[in-house]
Amino acid sequence: MLKIRNLDAGYGKLRVLKNISLHVDGGEIVTMIGANGAGKTTLLHTIIGLLNPTKGEISFQGQSCVRTAVGRIVASGCALVPEGRQVFAPMSVEENLLLGGYVLQRKEGRAAVQAELEHQYDLFPILRERSRQLAGTLSGGEQQMLAMGRALMSRPRLVMMDEPSTGLAPLIVRDIFQIIRRLRQEGNTVLLIEQNAKAALGIADRGYVLEVGKVILQGPAADLLANADVQRAYLGREKIA
Amino acid sequence: MSLDLFFQYLFAGITYGSIYAIVAIGFNIIYNATGIINFAQGEFVMLGGMISISLLQFMPLPLAIAGAVVITMGIGALIEILFIRWLESPSVLRLIIITIGISILLRELALHVWGESIRSLPYFYGNEITTFSLGSVHLSPQVMWVITACAVMVGGLNVFFKGTPIGREMRACAANRTAAMLCGINTRNMVTLSFMLSAGIGALAGCVMSPITYTQYDSGASLAIKGFTVAILGGLGNSMAAVAAGILLGILEAFSVSVVPLAFQDAISIAILLLILFVKPHGLFGSSEAARLKDF
Numbered sequence: 412m413l414k415i416r417n418l419d420a421g422y423g424k425l426r427v428l429k430n431i432s433l434h435v436d437g438g439e440i441v442t443m444i445g446a447n448g449a450g451k452t453t454l455l456h457t458i459i460g461l462l463n464p465t466k467g468e469i470s471f472q473g474q475s476c477v478r479t480a481v482g483r484i485v486a487s488g489c490a491l492v493p494e495g496r497q498v499f500a501p502m503s504v505e506e507n508l509l510l511g512g513y514v515l516q517r518k519e520g521r522a523a524v525q526a527e528l529e530h531q532y533d534l535f536p537i538l539r540e541r542s543r544q545l546a547g548t549l550s551g552g553e554q555q556m557l558a559m560g561r562a563l564m565s566r567p568r569l570v571m572m573d574e575p576s577t578g579l580a581p582l583i584v585r586d587i588f589q590i591i592r593r594l595r596q597e598g599n600t601v602l603l604i605e606q607n608a609k610a611a612l613g614i615a616d617r618g619y620v621l622e623v624g625k626v627i628l629q630g631p632a633a634d635l636l637a638n639a640d641v642q643r644a645y646l647g648r649e650k651i652a
Numbered sequence: 653m654s655l656d657l658f659f660q661y662l663f664a665g666i667t668y669g670s671i672y673a674i675v676a677i678g679f680n681i682i683y684n685a686t687g688i689i690n691f692a693q694g695e696f697v698m699l700g701g702m703i704s705i706s707l708l709q710f711m712p713l714p715l716a717i718a719g720a721v722v723i724t725m726g727i728g729a730l731i732e733i734l735f736i737r738w739l740e741s742p743s744v745l746r747l748i749i750i751t752i753g754i755s756i757l758l759r760e761l762a763l764h765v766w767g768e769s770i771r772s773l774p775y776f777y778g779n780e781i782t783t784f785s786l787g788s789v790h791l792s793p794q795v796m797w798v799i800t801a802c803a804v805m806v807g808g809l810n811v812f813f814k815g816t817p818i819g820r821e822m823r824a825c826a827a828n829r830t831a832a833m834l835c836g837i838n839t840r841n842m843v844t845l846s847f848m849l850s851a852g853i854g855a856l857a858g859c860v861m862s863p864i865t866y867t868q869y870d871s872g873a874s875l876a877i878k879g880f881t882v883a884i885l886g887g888l889g890n891s892m893a894a895v896a897a898g899i900l901l902g903i904l905e906a907f908s909v910s911v912v913p914l915a916f917q918d919a920i921s922i923a924i925l926l927l928i929l930f931v932k933p934h935g936l937f938g939s940s941e942a943a944r945l946k947d948f
Contacts, residue, residue, distance in 0.1 A: 459834065485836035497831040499824050509817075510824050514836035516817075565836065 412437045412569055412600055413458070413489075418467030420457040427453045429624040431467070435569065435602050440595050442603045442611040442632065444645055445621035451604045452494055454621070455571050459491045460484045472568070486514040490567035494574050496558040500547030504538055507546050507557055511564030524564070531560040534590065552583035559590065563599075570594060571602040576610065588614055608645035612636045620645075653910060659789040661906045667795045667864070669902020670802035674857040675879025676886065676894035677809065678850035684826035684889050685846035688747040692731070692755035693854055694876030695762075699724050700855025701867030702762060705771045713776065717859045721852050727758075728851025732844045755872065762869035773862040794863050801860040805853050806895055822846065826889070874918060881925040887935025897936060 413435040421427040427450045435441045445451050456462040458469055460481040469477050476484050499507050508531055512524035532539040535556045541549060546557055555575055562570060572591070576584040584607065591601055592614055605611035612618050612632045620628040620641060628635065635641050653661075675693055682690040704720035711719070735750055742750075775782065776797050783790040813819040824832045825842040832839055858867065865871070882901050886893030901921060908920050928935070 461830065461833065480838070481833045482836045482838050485834065491834050493831065493834060497828055497834075499827040499831060501827050502820075502823060506820055506824075510820065510832070510835045510837070513821065517836075561831075561835065 412472060413602065414468075414470045415458070416468045418454075418457065418464050418469065420453060420462055420464040420467075422453075422462075426465070427624050428457065428464075431621075431624075431626055433619055433626065433629070435600060437568070437600050438595065438598065439617065440591065440601045440603060440615045442605055442615035442618045443621055444605055444608040444611055444618060444635075444641075446606070446645075448623070449621040450624040451621055452573055455491055455573050455602075455604060458484075458571065459489065482514070485565060485567075486518070488566075488568035490562040490565050490570050492558050492562045492570065492572045492575060494577070496551075496554040498546040498549070498554050498557050498561070500545065502546060503543055504546055504549070504557055505542040507561050508538070508564055511561030514565045527564050527566060531563060534563070534593070535560050552579050552586070555579060555583075555587060556590070559587075563594075567599070569600045569602065571604070573604050574606060575603070576605065576607045584610065608641070609636075612641075656788045657910075659787070661910070662903060663786075663789060663791055663795060665903030665906030666899055667798050667902065668905060669899035670799055670895075671857055671861050671865075671875075671898075672878045672882045672901055673895045673898025674802050674805060674853055675875055676882035676898055677806070677891045678854045679879055679883040680889050680891045680894055681809075681846050681850045681853075683883070685822060685843050686736075686747065688744055688751065689880065689883075689888075690847070690850065691748065691751045691876055691880075692758055692872075693850060693879060694872030694874070695755050695758040696724055696728060696851045696854030696872070697858035697861075697875050698762060698867060698869065698872035699727060699758065699851075700858030701773070701862040701871075702766050702771070702858075702869070703855070704859045705773055705862065705867065706766070708773065713773070717856070720859055721855045724855035724858075725848040725852040728847040728849075729844050731851075732847040736847075737840055737844065755876070759870055759872065766869055768869065770866050770868045771862075772866045773859060775863045776860075792864070794860075798860050798864070801856060805856065806891075809853070809891065818845070877918075877925070878921050881921045881928070884925060884933070885928055885936055887937045890935070890937060893935065893937035 415431060415433050418428055418431040419426060431454065443451055443454065453462065457464050460476065460479055463478055468475065471484070471487060471489055474487065476487070499510065508528055509524065512527055515527060516524045537553055538557060538560055541553065546554065549557060559575070575587050579587065588610055591603065594601060603611055603615065612635055615632040617630065618632045618635045619626050620635065628638065628641065675697060678693045678696065679689060682688065700720050703723050704716045707716035707719045731754055735754060736747065775794050777793040783792055813823055821832070821837050822842050822845065824835065824837065825839050829839055878901065882894055882898040885901065886897035901924065904924070905917050905920050908917060
């Protein structure tokens with residue numbers, strides 16, 4: 412579904428991503444783990460088109476999406492749940508969700524948006540309760556759910572999530588990961604970017620480890636969980652000799 | 653001061669105040685979409701007046717006004733496309749200087765097209781000496797036209813921003829531009845639209861006020877300063893506060909005539925602008941927290 416080959420990207424002269432190659436197949440949950448500053452967010456911004464790569468190729472469903480406007484990429488079925496939620500704070504929960512349905516309305520009309528809105532309310536019952544409330548007044552966990560619901564309103568084929576667990580209480584993190592699992596059951600494909608390596612590898616099929624802009628390890632999630640280097644660097648476990 | 657005189661001043665203040673409010677709302681619409689102050693806002697008002705006066709030779713008044721509004725909206729869109737749209741992540745200061753350049757350009761163009769003469773539209777109803785009485789206060793019917801037009805514009809904008817999908821998309825752009833892009837919204841088109849919208853309401857204000865205040869090629873500059881004062885006074889980006897602040901400034905100016913000579917009237921708004929910028933830069937109705945997050 413998503414294929415990236417030899418991708419270089421950065422800001423001005425700063426090269427953040429160096430020769431990255433990865434792929435995500437339909438129906439998979441793929442996770443990318445790595446420390447702060449490894450280039451995880453830059454990678455997602457490059458895929459969605461907020462940032463132009465300096466080199467390399469990105470293709471989504473067989474179509475190249477390098478130097479394509481963000482709106483086009485979103486309309487083609489790729490959605491990003493951004494880091495730090497980025498909800499429309501002065502607008503109501505329902506307005507946030509309706510805005511997420513912008514591309515759906517263009518493609519399939521208002522009735523489809525209404526149906527999708529109901530679907531999101533079923534997936535996140537708390538949002539239905541809070542539908543009239545301003546998004547900025549929600550708690551962190553609720554805002555994360557709103558950001559996910561907003562991205563899902565476009566009925567994407569691939570959902571990319573940028574650190575959905577950051578700054579949330581452990582119980583809420585568990586809920587969020589539960590929802591990601593459910594998304595896959597509904598036939599979505601997920602590219603999950605996380606610092607919480609244990610939880611992310613726990614639900615993923617495959618994983619990549621990113622370090623200072625390079626993919627240093629990749630493989631099935633279970634293998635990465637068992638990998639000694641990953642355990643030492645990201646799971647906080649000392650190797651026992 | 654007699655009670656009659658008090659009301660006479662009050663109505664004069666509300667009339668001018670609602671014009672200032674409309675100019676300030678024009679500032680706010682563009683500020684919300686782009687984070688910049690468009691210093692050519694006053695020129696939109698001047699263009700509205702001038703174009704409608706020229707069109708009046710060929711068509712009846714309502715059509716001339718509608719034509720002027722549409723043409724000015726086109727000019728607004730053209731300006732955005734020519735001077736703003738293609739810039740890659742420009743700084744706020746650069747954009748502001750560009751708008752100052754645009755305002756000078758428009759003023760000089762107006763000087764070439766219409767010359768230095770002072771023009772005006774005819775009174776929409778009656779003439780210069782027609783009055784009607786509200787209790788013991790005598791008012792020109794044009795005053796009611798100005799106040800009504802401003803009220804309708806404010807109400808219409810409210811419905812547009814709160815009730816229509818495209819208004820919602822513009823608010824989304826103002827609230828969080830990156831998130832709006834991630835929803836698939838073309839934020840550049842929204843910026844063009846914001847220029848069209850503020851050009852349009854500026855032009856309409858220019859038409860309804862023209863019979864009272866007259867229109868000249870450089871009448872935009874002083875209006876821009878008044879409108880800017882009002883926008884700052886209310887808190888940048890807050891259109892409803894701009895209405896309150898506009899009427900407040902209009903009334904202050906009107907009553908100042910009884911204390912200081914008429915010639916100092918313009919100095920009042922400049923003094924208020926300076927005072928506000930020193931003491932409460934986030935405006936009377938804005939929160940200081942929100943102001944700290946703004947670039948300008």
